[in-house]
Amino acid sequence: MSLAAGLEIVIATYNPGKIREVEEALRALPLKLRFLSEFPNVATIDEVGKTYEENAVLKALGYAKQTGQTALADDSGLEVDLLGGKPGIFSARFGGEGSTDSDRVQLLLQQLSRHESEQRRARFVCCMALAGWDASDNVRTQQPQLLTVILARCEGAISLAPRGSNGFGFDPVFIPAGFESTFGELPTEIKAEISHRAQALAAIRVFLLRSMGQA
Numbered sequence: 465m466s467l468a469a470g471l472e473i474v475i476a477t478y479n480p481g482k483i484r485e486v487e488e489a490l491r492a493l494p495l496k497l498r499f500l501s502e503f504p505n506v507a508t509i510d511e512v513g514k515t516y517e518e519n520a521v522l523k524a525l526g527y528a529k530q531t532g533q534t535a536l537a538d539d540s541g542l543e544v545d546l547l548g549g550k551p552g553i554f555s556a557r558f559g560g561e562g563s564t565d566s567d568r569v570q571l572l573l574q575q576l577s578r579h580e581s582e583q584r585r586a587r588f589v590c591c592m593a594l595a596g597w598d599a600s601d602n603v604r605t606q607q608p609q610l611l612t613v614i615l616a617r618c619e620g621a622i623s624l625a626p627r628g629s630n631g632f633g634f635d636p637v638f639i640p641a642g643f644e645s646t647f648g649e650l651p652t653e654i655k656a657e658i659s660h661r662a663q664a665l666a667a668i669r670v671f672l673l674r675s676m677g678q679a
Contacts, residue, residue, distance in 0.1 A: 466600040467534075467611075467675040469494040473594075476500060476509075476527040476537035481632035486536065488656060489665035493672055498533055506530045511539065516553055516591035517613060524595035528608035534596030535608075536668065540660060542634045544572070544586040544622060546579045552589075555634070569626055569637055576622060584622040588638060590660035591615045592668055612671050616663035631655065 473495055475486045487497060500506055509526040513519040516539040523537035541555035551558040551572070558568045576584060594611040619641045626636035628648025636648030640658055647655055656662050672678075 466598055466677075467596075467672065468599040469676045469678070471495040471596075471599075471672075471676065472498050472533050473596075474498045474500060474503075474527055474531050474533045474535045476523050476535045479632075482538065482661070485656070485659075485661050486665065489662065489669060490672070493669065494676065494678065495672065498531070500527065500531075503531050511553070513539070513553070516541065516589055517593070517615065519553060520591040520593035521595070521610060521613065524593035525608055525610065528595040529606075534594065534611070536592065536594050538590055538592045538661065538664065540588065540590040542572075542586060542588055542638065544576070544584070546576060546584060565633055566626075569634060572622070572634065573625070573637065586620055586622050586638065588618045588620070588634075588660040589615070590617075590664045592661075592664040594668060594671070611675075612668070614664045614667040614671075616660045616667070618658060618660040618663070 475483050475497055477483060478500060490497060506527065507530065509523045511519040513522055519539035520537050524535045527537060528535035539553065541552045543549045543552050559571045592614045595608045596611055597608060621639050623637045623639050623646055626648065627646045628636050630649065630652060631647045636646055638647050640647065643650065647659065
Protein backbone atom coordinates (compact mmCIF):
# COMPACT_ATOMS: atom_id res chain seq x y z
CA MET A 465 0.00 0.00 0.00
CA SER A 466 1.38 3.38 -1.01
CA LEU A 467 -0.05 6.80 -0.15
CA ALA A 468 1.40 10.09 -1.32
CA ALA A 469 2.71 12.70 1.11
CA GLY A 470 0.43 15.72 0.99
CA LEU A 471 -2.57 13.42 0.83
CA GLU A 472 -5.96 15.02 1.45
CA ILE A 473 -8.18 13.17 3.92
CA VAL A 474 -11.82 13.98 4.59
CA ILE A 475 -12.85 13.61 8.23
CA ALA A 476 -16.10 11.77 7.54
CA THR A 477 -18.24 13.05 10.39
CA TYR A 478 -20.24 16.14 11.31
CA ASN A 479 -19.68 15.54 15.04
CA PRO A 480 -17.56 18.49 16.29
CA GLY A 481 -16.13 16.48 19.19
CA LYS A 482 -14.88 13.73 16.88
CA ILE A 483 -13.50 16.29 14.44
CA ARG A 484 -11.45 17.92 17.22
CA GLU A 485 -9.99 14.57 18.27
CA VAL A 486 -9.03 13.60 14.72
CA GLU A 487 -7.48 17.02 14.07
CA GLU A 488 -5.42 16.79 17.24
CA ALA A 489 -4.18 13.28 16.47
CA LEU A 490 -3.28 13.83 12.80
CA ARG A 491 -2.36 17.52 12.56
CA ALA A 492 1.42 16.95 12.52
CA LEU A 493 1.31 14.48 9.62
CA PRO A 494 2.28 15.52 6.06
CA LEU A 495 -1.31 15.62 4.84
CA LYS A 496 -4.25 18.00 4.54
CA LEU A 497 -7.44 17.44 6.52
CA ARG A 498 -10.72 18.25 4.81
CA PHE A 499 -14.26 18.43 6.18
CA LEU A 500 -17.64 17.26 4.94
CA SER A 501 -18.89 20.83 5.22
CA GLU A 502 -16.64 21.65 2.25
CA PHE A 503 -18.71 19.33 0.06
CA PRO A 504 -22.29 20.69 0.10
CA ASN A 505 -23.61 18.11 -2.35
CA VAL A 506 -22.55 15.11 -0.27
CA ALA A 507 -25.42 12.91 0.87
CA THR A 508 -25.36 11.53 4.40
CA ILE A 509 -24.47 7.83 4.55
CA ASP A 510 -27.06 5.86 6.53
CA GLU A 511 -25.61 3.70 9.30
CA VAL A 512 -27.47 0.50 8.40
CA GLY A 513 -24.72 -1.93 9.37
CA LYS A 514 -25.09 -4.43 12.18
CA THR A 515 -21.60 -3.86 13.61
CA TYR A 516 -19.25 -0.95 14.24
CA GLU A 517 -17.03 -2.21 11.42
CA GLU A 518 -19.86 -2.42 8.89
CA ASN A 519 -20.95 1.15 9.63
CA ALA A 520 -17.42 2.56 9.58
CA VAL A 521 -16.65 0.88 6.26
CA LEU A 522 -19.95 2.03 4.73
CA LYS A 523 -19.20 5.62 5.65
CA ALA A 524 -15.53 5.58 4.60
CA LEU A 525 -16.25 4.09 1.18
CA GLY A 526 -19.38 6.18 0.66
CA TYR A 527 -17.83 9.52 1.51
CA ALA A 528 -14.63 8.73 -0.40
CA LYS A 529 -16.66 8.00 -3.52
CA GLN A 530 -18.74 11.17 -3.17
CA THR A 531 -15.86 13.53 -2.44
CA GLY A 532 -13.16 11.91 -4.56
CA GLN A 533 -10.86 12.12 -1.54
CA THR A 534 -9.51 9.59 0.92
CA ALA A 535 -12.02 9.40 3.77
CA LEU A 536 -11.56 8.51 7.43
CA ALA A 537 -14.76 7.39 9.16
CA ASP A 538 -15.55 5.87 12.51
CA ASP A 539 -18.41 4.18 14.25
CA SER A 540 -18.28 4.07 18.01
CA GLY A 541 -20.48 3.36 20.96
CA LEU A 542 -20.85 2.55 24.62
CA GLU A 543 -21.49 -1.02 25.73
CA VAL A 544 -22.90 -1.55 29.23
CA ASP A 545 -22.82 -5.09 30.62
CA LEU A 546 -25.95 -4.68 32.75
CA LEU A 547 -27.85 -3.66 29.64
CA GLY A 548 -26.66 -6.60 27.59
CA GLY A 549 -24.14 -4.50 25.65
CA LYS A 550 -26.57 -1.70 24.85
CA PRO A 551 -26.71 0.99 23.58
CA GLY A 552 -23.79 -0.24 21.43
CA ILE A 553 -23.98 0.78 17.76
CA PHE A 554 -27.14 2.73 18.56
CA SER A 555 -25.40 5.00 21.10
CA ALA A 556 -25.78 8.15 18.99
CA ARG A 557 -29.47 7.36 18.51
CA PHE A 558 -30.11 6.29 22.11
CA GLY A 559 -33.28 7.98 23.32
CA GLY A 560 -34.59 8.66 19.85
CA GLU A 561 -34.22 11.39 17.26
CA GLY A 562 -33.75 14.83 18.72
CA SER A 563 -32.24 13.59 21.99
CA THR A 564 -29.30 15.59 23.31
CA ASP A 565 -26.16 14.21 24.96
CA SER A 566 -27.68 15.13 28.32
CA ASP A 567 -30.91 13.30 27.44
CA ARG A 568 -29.00 10.15 26.53
CA VAL A 569 -26.92 10.27 29.72
CA GLN A 570 -30.02 10.64 31.89
CA LEU A 571 -31.79 7.79 30.09
CA LEU A 572 -28.77 5.55 30.60
CA LEU A 573 -28.61 6.31 34.33
CA GLN A 574 -32.35 5.76 34.63
CA GLN A 575 -32.10 2.33 33.03
CA LEU A 576 -29.17 1.36 35.24
CA SER A 577 -31.07 2.44 38.37
CA ARG A 578 -33.38 -0.55 37.88
CA HIS A 579 -30.51 -2.92 38.61
CA GLU A 580 -29.39 -3.67 42.15
CA SER A 581 -25.93 -4.79 41.11
CA GLU A 582 -23.10 -2.38 41.89
CA GLN A 583 -21.15 -3.78 38.97
CA ARG A 584 -21.56 -1.14 36.27
CA ARG A 585 -18.89 -2.41 33.89
CA ALA A 586 -18.86 -0.81 30.48
CA ARG A 587 -16.57 -0.08 27.57
CA PHE A 588 -16.26 2.41 24.76
CA VAL A 589 -15.66 0.80 21.36
CA CYS A 590 -14.39 2.54 18.25
CA CYS A 591 -13.92 1.20 14.74
CA MET A 592 -12.12 3.41 12.23
CA ALA A 593 -12.01 2.78 8.50
CA LEU A 594 -9.88 4.52 5.89
CA ALA A 595 -10.92 4.34 2.24
CA GLY A 596 -9.35 5.82 -0.87
CA TRP A 597 -6.98 5.00 -3.68
CA ASP A 598 -3.53 3.40 -3.75
CA ALA A 599 -1.04 5.95 -5.09
CA SER A 600 0.95 3.16 -6.78
CA ASP A 601 -1.94 2.31 -9.13
CA ASN A 602 -1.27 3.59 -12.64
CA VAL A 603 -4.96 4.09 -13.34
CA ARG A 604 -7.27 5.52 -10.70
CA THR A 605 -10.48 3.55 -10.56
CA GLN A 606 -13.85 5.19 -9.93
CA GLN A 607 -14.50 3.03 -6.90
CA PRO A 608 -12.39 3.67 -3.78
CA GLN A 609 -10.94 0.74 -1.91
CA LEU A 610 -10.80 -0.03 1.77
CA LEU A 611 -7.29 0.81 2.95
CA THR A 612 -7.40 -0.25 6.60
CA VAL A 613 -9.81 -0.96 9.47
CA ILE A 614 -8.93 -0.51 13.14
CA LEU A 615 -10.94 -1.64 16.18
CA ALA A 616 -10.14 -0.32 19.67
CA ARG A 617 -11.72 -0.55 23.13
CA CYS A 618 -11.47 1.32 26.40
CA GLU A 619 -12.72 -0.62 29.43
CA GLY A 620 -14.30 1.11 32.42
CA ALA A 621 -17.50 1.60 34.38
CA ILE A 622 -20.51 3.92 34.57
CA SER A 623 -20.62 6.49 37.36
CA LEU A 624 -23.70 7.09 39.53
CA ALA A 625 -24.11 10.63 38.21
CA PRO A 626 -22.61 12.86 35.49
CA ARG A 627 -19.31 14.49 36.46
CA GLY A 628 -17.29 16.99 34.48
CA SER A 629 -17.92 19.02 31.37
CA ASN A 630 -14.98 17.95 29.21
CA GLY A 631 -15.67 15.80 26.18
CA PHE A 632 -19.03 14.88 24.70
CA GLY A 633 -21.57 12.05 24.50
CA PHE A 634 -21.38 9.68 27.47
CA ASP A 635 -17.99 11.05 28.63
CA PRO A 636 -19.42 12.58 31.87
CA VAL A 637 -20.51 9.12 33.15
CA PHE A 638 -17.68 6.91 31.87
CA ILE A 639 -14.86 6.11 34.30
CA PRO A 640 -11.95 4.45 32.45
CA ALA A 641 -10.27 1.50 34.14
CA GLY A 642 -7.47 2.57 36.47
CA PHE A 643 -8.96 6.01 37.11
CA GLU A 644 -11.49 7.49 39.53
CA SER A 645 -12.43 10.43 37.31
CA THR A 646 -14.81 10.32 34.37
CA PHE A 647 -13.77 11.25 30.85
CA GLY A 648 -15.69 14.46 31.53
CA GLU A 649 -13.30 15.26 34.38
CA LEU A 650 -9.98 14.01 32.98
CA PRO A 651 -7.67 16.44 31.17
CA THR A 652 -7.86 16.30 27.40
CA GLU A 653 -4.22 15.18 27.30
CA ILE A 654 -5.00 11.99 29.24
CA LYS A 655 -8.11 11.18 27.23
CA ALA A 656 -6.02 11.68 24.08
CA GLU A 657 -3.81 8.80 25.23
CA ILE A 658 -6.26 6.22 26.61
CA SER A 659 -9.65 6.63 24.95
CA HIS A 660 -11.04 4.17 22.41
CA ARG A 661 -10.83 6.78 19.65
CA ALA A 662 -7.32 7.82 20.68
CA GLN A 663 -6.14 4.21 20.41
CA ALA A 664 -7.75 3.82 16.99
CA LEU A 665 -6.26 7.11 15.79
CA ALA A 666 -2.81 6.10 17.00
CA ALA A 667 -3.03 2.98 14.81
CA ILE A 668 -4.33 5.05 11.87
CA ARG A 669 -1.41 7.44 12.35
CA VAL A 670 1.11 4.58 12.18
CA PHE A 671 -0.59 3.18 9.07
CA LEU A 672 -0.50 6.57 7.32
CA LEU A 673 3.15 7.22 8.16
CA ARG A 674 4.20 3.80 6.90
CA SER A 675 2.08 4.09 3.74
CA MET A 676 3.64 7.49 2.96
CA GLY A 677 7.14 6.15 3.61
CA GLN A 678 7.56 8.31 6.69
CA ALA A 679 8.22 5.46 9.15
